[in-house]
Amino acid sequence: MKTVVIGLSGGVDSSVAAYLLKQQGYNVIGLFMKNWHDESVTISNECPWLEDSNDAMLVAEKLEIPFQVVDLSNEYKERIINYMFNAYKKGRTPNPDILCNREIKFDVFLKIALNLGADYVATGHYCRKGTVVINGKETYQLLTGKDFNKDQSYFLCQLSQEQLSKTLFPIGELTKPEVRAIATKQNLITANKKDSQGLCFIGKVKLPDFLQQKLQPKEGDIITIPNTSLIFEKPIPKFKNREEEFQFLAEKFKYNKSDGKIVGKHQGAHYFTKGQRKGLAVGGTKEPLFVIETDVKTNTIYTGEGKKHKGLYRKVLFITSEELHFIRTDLILKNGESLKVRARIRYRQPLEMAEIFKFKKGLYVAFENAQSAITEGQFAAWYIEDELIGSGVIS
DSSP states (O other): OOEEEEEOOSSHHHHHHHHHHHHTTOEEEEEEEEOOOOTTSOOOSSOHHHHHHHHHHHHHHHHTOOEEEEEOHHHHIIIIIHHHHHHHHTTOOOOHHHHHIIIIIIIIHHHHHHHTTOSEEEOOOSEEEEEEEETTEEEEEEEEOSOTTTOOGGGGTTOOHHHHHTEEOTTTTSOHHHHHHHHHHTTOTTTTOOOOOSBTTTBSOOHHHHHTTTSOOOOEEEEEOOTTOGGGOOOOOOOSSHHHHHHHHHOOOOOOGGGSEEEEEESOGGGOOTTOOTTOOOOOOSSOEEEEEEETTTTEEEEEESTTOGGGEEEEEEEEGGGEEESSGGGOOOTTOEEEEEEESSTTOOOEEEEEEEETTEEEEEEEEEEEOOOTTSEEEEEETTEEEEEEEOO
16 A cells, blocks of 8 residues: 655645545545744734644544644745745745745655655645656656646646656646535535635735845835836847847836836835735826836836836746756757747736747747736746646746
8 A cells, every 4th residue: 555645734625635545545644834933023913824733633533544743944944935035135026835835845845755654745736747658768747737727737837757756636637616525525624714825834924014024114216107108119129149039028128217207105125026006005096006117226116007008018038047947857948949838927827828949048938928027036837738847937
């Protein structure tokens, strides 16, 4: 009998995943990851991890599987929290959920599971695993979940072949309503529990509140840039080659305070991200203001009126070679090669037609249609049909 260690989060998805594994005849062990108890950074007055670990324990009791809590808070602080603060300081917007999966769930947690004698780890992610044989060798695929509305493949875009080989996704073939129906039928305490909102494994916390613990508030200007600005009418030069053209198209617009007018004040440019509408607290405009750029050096936020503002849109993004990752290692592009794909730059965004081009310095993702709020620090992921084949950090 094969042994599977499942990350029980105290939610309905991992609860049903554990139940299904047991039904399939695996020897199942439930582990709850405790990732935060740093009192110097107060998260909130609530303590969600206590409630979640208690729910996870009750599910394990109901399913009659062994259960324990593992404290990964040191690793979480070192690999996720510190990375996040450093990224925000530089004016980037990191994705803690993707990092958490790469660094904690499928690295630290996976190693703990293997040390316990497990053959696999399992999670409650809405995605599927496939296999293909390439040159006589078994290669693992990361496939989208059957529930299009809940597909979470994007969050796993940094997984490796080694990690996928040891992973199971028991609910990938199910829809959310089907998962809840199973939980209800089995009288699991998590059957009607709401999906968690907040940082991966930390729980109910608003990101600006969290960042304020380490990145001190500092007043700066909110500038609005008119849509008619000449900044958006850049003359297109003659290009020697495709790389030069992509480099030009991937460049973000550069603004100065003199390009627009001051319309308000903010408490720190690093609390804001491109495409953000809420939290600006500026009235008196025909259409809502959107953040089109943040400058952490001058502590300035640049905004544009309306979600069609030219400052929000670009067709091409760049990923450096150091921050490029292919799940399908047999599909890694050589310099000068390209591949037609479908891509997304954020979770739940519909997949968009694109082509990826590899050069010595990195990879360009060229979209068929201009994309809104391409944000440094976030991940772009690309697919062939329903398979996620690679990803990288937008630079």
